[in-house]
Every structure is written in C-alpha cells, then in structure tokens.
Amino acid sequence: MNGSGPGPLIVGCDSMFLFDGECYGKPHDEATARERLRRMRGRSGELWTGHCIIDFATGRAIQDASRAIVYFGEYTDEDIDRYIATGEPLEVAGSFTLEGFGGAFIDRIDGDPHGVIGISLPLLRRLVSKLGMRWTDLWNVEPHAPNPEEQDKHPDSVLPPLENVHQPGDGWVSCACGRRHWGTHGAAGILLARRNADGEVTHVAMQHRAQWSAEGGTWGIPGGAIADNETPIEGALRESFEEANITPQDIEVVGSYREDHGPWAYTTVFAFEKPGHEVRLRANDDESMEIAWVPVGEVPNRKLLTAMRTDWQRFADRLHGLAAANRAR
Ligand SMILES: [Zn+2]
Secondary structure, eight states: OOOOOSOOEEEEEEEEEEETTEEEOOOOSHHHHHHHHHHHTTOEEEEEEEEEEEETTTOOEEEEEEEEEEEEOOOOHHHHHHHHHTSGGGGSGGGOOSSSGGGGGEEEEEEOSHHHHSOOHHHHHHHHHHTTOOGGGGSOSOTTOOOHHHHHHOTTSSOOOTTOOOOTTOSEEEOTTSSEEEOBTBEEEEEEEEEOTTSOEEEEEEEEEOTTSTTTTOEEOSEEEOOTTOOHHHHHHHHHHHHHOOOGGGEEEEEEEEEEOSSOEEEEEEEEEOTTOOOOOOOOSTTEEEEEEEEGGGGGGSOBOHHHHHHHHHHHHHHHHHHHHHHHO
C-alpha cells in the first residue's frame, strides 16, 4: 500500500552580490544604493544565493549556493534617481532585481537565473535528491488517482482492479506536511528480517509494488492503511498477511518506528522470522508484482519507494542492532 513519502521540509535562501571583490547585501539607504548603481553601470558582478533545506523527519540539513553573473547595461544618473525613487533597490541584495523595475537595466545573465529572482528550483531539486527524495514526489498532485470509469474503457491499463475499493480506514488524508497520505487512521507496514544460524540478518521481505499503486514499480515493505479499532501493529500484521502471506505465528515483533506527521503517521514494525520457522512469502493480492526475500546488502540497489529510500540506512542499522541484542541474550 502507499508509503509515507517525503517528510516536511523547511527551505531557506539568501543572496549576496559580489562586485569588485566586495560583498553587497541590501543597501538599506538611498546614498548607498546610488553609489553602487553608479559603479555597477556597464559592468558585471556575481550573485550568490545560498540555499538550505532541513528535513524535519530526520533532522538532516543540507546546503549549497547558486551562482549567476549579472551584466548591467548603460543607464543614466537620472535612471538611477528614478529607480531609487521606486524604493525597489533599497531592500534587495546588490541594489537590483531582475523581475522588477531593475530588470530593464540588466542586459544579460550567465549561470543560474533562478537565484537572481529567489529560490533556485534546479538547485533545490539537486539538494532534495541528496536527501534521498525525488523532486517530483514533492509536487502536490495525486499520484495515479484511480478512476473506475476509465478502467472500464481500458481494461489493460495500469489501474487498480474494481473490487479493490474500500474498507474502513481506507482513504486519503491531507497532511500537515502539505502532501496526501493513504489511511485515515494512518498506515503501517512490516519490515521482516530473516537471520542465519549465527543470528545475523541476511534478508528482508520486500514488496515489488504494482504499477497502478502510488510510486508503482518501486520496492517497499508490505503494509497499508490501519483499519477501525486496530493498533498500528495489528494493522501491519493484518496487511502483511493479506498482501504477502507473512504468517503471524512464524514471526516475532521486535520493535517499531513511528513517523508522525500529526494528522497522519506511518508505523514501521520490525520483525524477525522465528528460529526454526519459515515464512513462505507470496503475493496474495494485486497490489504486488512480487514479494521476495531480498539480500539485505542488495536493498539499496533496488529502485526503492521514496520513504524507504529515505529511511533504509537507519532501518538497516536498527535491524542489525536488534539482531545483535538478540544474540547477546
Ligand atoms: Zn505528512
């Protein structure tokens, strides 16, 4: 079922203009703006715009700067006076803007033009991917919205089968993080690990998600919406049995991690296959192309669900830690 997607992000940016070896912030007063605009006339300088993203779900912060060389045209002293009279140059880095009155005095820009206006979208996209998220997952658009009427017309298209409709708890939640998540009571899934005779984690049970589902074709863990009157662990156990034939009598629950967004949360339940038992994974419904034991070292090489890609390293560390604690017992 649907995962949590990227957590809430906070983005900040600020600019400085480098000219003649000096760093120009906002001029604040008319005299400073006039003096700078005279010096910049017919010449060029570098605008640097620093960006910082904080991922609230993990606390990670990442930063980088966008750079553009700005070439000014020849303008008159009268142009400068009239420009200052608009008030526009006083509270902007370097005493000019591209998107306002000042744009008429800028002949050309080399480099990243976005940073001259404000936030640089291509730079943000690169930063977000370093945080393990996909830029397009941040777009506030519904992924693969099922449309039963369309499905009747195109039975072979990648849409959910008609009987896959509603049970209590199914439904989208508009979340505080600006995205929509699946499960009116939240969602939960099982990260089930298999261990070798020495008690070390060797494999995890993963779900290759059906094309019609959110982020179709990626790998995640079996799970889904929590039903009425269910705890997250009960929901995870029920969903993983329904989806993946993870039989509760063959596993032990060893921990959980709750990613809480306020109106919605995703609970990842950590579990081990019991010694001497065997969970026979099977794709029990049409939400999976495949359910498989994936060697633990191979997981990062799979095309992962965004939420799983974000959390995998932490989850893997936790599984190995839980296995070690079990061995020491
Ligand atoms: Zn959210």
